[in-house]
Amino acid sequence: MTDTTTTNESGPVLQIRDLSRRFGGVAAVSGIDLDVAPRETVAIIGPNGAGKTTLYNMVSGRLKPTTGTLTFEGRDITGLAPHRISRLGVSRSFQINNIFTEMTVRENVEVALTALHGWGKRWFNVATRAKPLQDEADTLLERLSLSELAHKRAGTISYGDKRLLEIAVVLATRPRLVLLDEPTAGMTPQETKRVTALIKSLAESGDYTFLITEHDMDVVFGVADRILVMHRGEALVVGTPAEVRDHPEVRRAYLGEEDEEDAEETAS
Ligand SMILES: Nc1ncnc2c1ncn2[C@@H]1O[C@H](COP(=O)(O)OP(=O)(O)OP(=O)(O)O)[C@@H](O)[C@H]1O
Numbered sequence: 520m521t522d523t524t525t526t527n528e529s530g531p532v533l534q535i536r537d538l539s540r541r542f543g544g545v546a547a548v549s550g551i552d553l554d555v556a557p558r559e560t561v562a563i564i565g566p567n568g569a570g571k572t573t574l575y576n577m578v579s580g581r582l583k584p585t586t587g588t589l590t591f592e593g594r595d596i597t598g599l600a601p602h603r604i605s606r607l608g609v610s611r612s613f614q615i616n617n618i619f620t621e622m623t624v625r626e627n628v629e630v631a632l633t634a635l636h637g638w639g640k641r642w643f644n645v646a647t648r649a650k651p652l653q654d655e656a657d658t659l660l661e662r663l664s665l666s667e668l669a670h671k672r673a674g675t676i677s678y679g680d681k682r683l684l685e686i687a688v689v690l691a692t693r694p695r696l697v698l699l700d701e702p703t704a705g706m707t708p709q710e711t712k713r714v715t716a717l718i719k720s721l722a723e724s725g726d727y728t729f730l731i732t733e734h735d736m737d738v739v740f741g742v743a744d745r746i747l748v749m750h751r752g753e754a755l756v757v758g759t760p761a762e763v764r765d766h767p768e769v770r771r772a773y774l775g776e777e778d779e780e781d782a783e784e785t786a787s
Pocket residue numbers: 542545546547548565566567568569570571572573574
């Protein structure tokens with residue numbers, strides 16, 4: 520059996536144990552074990568219907584597990600509501616609908632920062648005066664390559680930039696675990712390349728811990744420290760990109776469910 524856990528001196532950020540979810544007779548996720556260490560980037564991949572979304576939705580609280588446990592920083596979060604899990608420090612990207620389109624790019628980040636600092640509705644007054652907050656917003660915009668768009672209305676920027684802004688907003692809440700759900704979905708190849716490089720640099724900064732689902736294998740192999748490969752609800756293998764790439768069962772799972780050309784791309 521594959522060991523899908525890892526040990527870390529300071530303990531895992533996220534610990535998944537024997538996690539399962541059934542929908543009637545369908546075992547969407549079965550007996551998943553996974554540890555995500557601090558500052559690690561773990562990607563979940565697998566063919567269509569493998570159970571990635573179901574697993575991801577259990578971690579964020581959108582779905583309750585049928586059995587098993589989820590532990591975040593030593594605390595049992597199994598079955599907690601999404602907002603409670605989020606308040607504990609697990610932030611997920613929302614695919615753009617957490618962006619205020621009428622506000623500028625910078626204001627969007629400032630709103631998220633004021634929420635973090637607990638200034639609530641006074642955000643605008645505070646935001647226009649508080650230098651540390653502005654500096655923090657600038658730093659985040661710079662990290663996401665959005666500085667040049669800081670004064671543009673968020674509704675007017677490109678799709679790829681909106682996704683980056685959305686990541687900036689998520690990071691502004693200083694999450695200790697960031698869930699990115701298909702961060703490059705719907706992007707042009709150029710946008711995908713740019714976003715992949717940025718996620719990689721954020722991951723390499725050592726400031727964040729990421730759990731990512733993604734269909735694009737170039738993105739996955741470009742950013743992940745470890746990859747969990749799911750197949751029919753189960754963990755087929757977890758390992759480094761090199762281990763996963765060379766794993767015969769992974770090749771077979773993809774070869775079995777995709778056409779040969781796709782599978783070769785996946786494995787290359
Ligand atoms: N709400 C639901 N009700 C019934 N069955 C479901 C439900 N959600 C998922 N399933 C089933 O659970 C299995 C896993 O689905 P899931 O969406 O988690 O897979 P996935 O790996 O995310 O697939 P994809 O890559 O196509 O998004 C599939 O057989 C799917 O049909």
